[in-house]
Amino acid sequence: xxxxxxxxxxxxxxxxxxxxxxxxxxxxxxxxxxxxxxxxxxxxxxxxxxxxxxxxxxxxxxxxxxxxxxxxxxxxxxxxxxxxxxxxxxxxxxxxxxxxxxxxxxxxxxxxxxxxxxxxxxxxxxxxxxxxxxxxxxxxx
Numbered sequence: 001x002x003x004x005x006x007x008x009x010x011x012x013x014x015x016x017x018x019x020x021x022x023x024x025x026x027x028x029x030x031x032x033x034x035x036x037x038x039x040x041x042x043x044x045x046x047x048x049x050x051x052x053x054x055x056x057x058x059x060x061x062x063x064x065x066x067x068x069x070x071x072x073x074x075x076x077x078x079x080x081x082x083x084x085x086x087x088x089x090x091x092x093x094x095x096x097x098x099x100x101x102x103x104x105x106x107x108x109x110x111x112x113x114x115x116x117x118x119x120x121x122x123x124x125x126x127x128x129x130x131x132x133x134x135x136x137x138x139x140x141x
Contacts, residue, residue, distance in 0.1 A: 004104045006030060014117040031110065035103070039110035043120050048111050050121035059126070062108040064090065071112045 010026045027036045042048060047063040060071040069090040086109050087093065093106040105113075115121045 007104065011113055011117055014114060016118045016120075019118055027110075027114070030104075032103075035105075035107055035110060038107040039114060042107060042111035043115045043118070046120075046122050048115040048121050050116070050123045051126040052123060053126055060112045060121070062088075062111055064108065069108045071108050073109060073112050073116070 007030060010030055013026060014023050024036070031039075042062060042064075045063075049061045049063070051059045051061065053059065060073065062069050062071055067090075069088055071089075072087040075085050075087060086105060088097075088106050088109045090106055090108050092103075093109065096103040097105060112121075
């Protein structure tokens with residue numbers, strides 16, 4: 001079984017009340033120590049923001065050290081099996097995941113997925129005008 005196929009299983013095993021050394025070891029089995037520690041640091045710094053849209057949608061943003069990135073953890077897949085895919089607007093995702101295929105995700109995406117499982121996302125409601133400003137800010141950076 002490919003490593004990327006194990007990701008959903010490992011993430012589903014993470015629970016807020018039982019995340020311990022075992023959960024950490026499962027993450028370290030799939031991802032480098034550097035990636036896991038960077039993602040957990042983002043969560044500890046409360047950098048994963050979950051915006052709830054008025055019409056029921058959700059958008060994630062991760063505050064990085066140099067910029068903020070929009071993360072899309074569950075995009076519908078274009079393939080016939082309709083597997084979901086993920087995307088982050090950071091340069092590391094573009095290079096390491098999409099171009100060189102040396103990683104299966106960036107620290108922002110991993111932080112978003114783990115924070116969601118641990119109920120550690122900072123939740124904010126967002127209005128349509130705020131969402132438009134958020135989108136423009138990302139296009140300008």
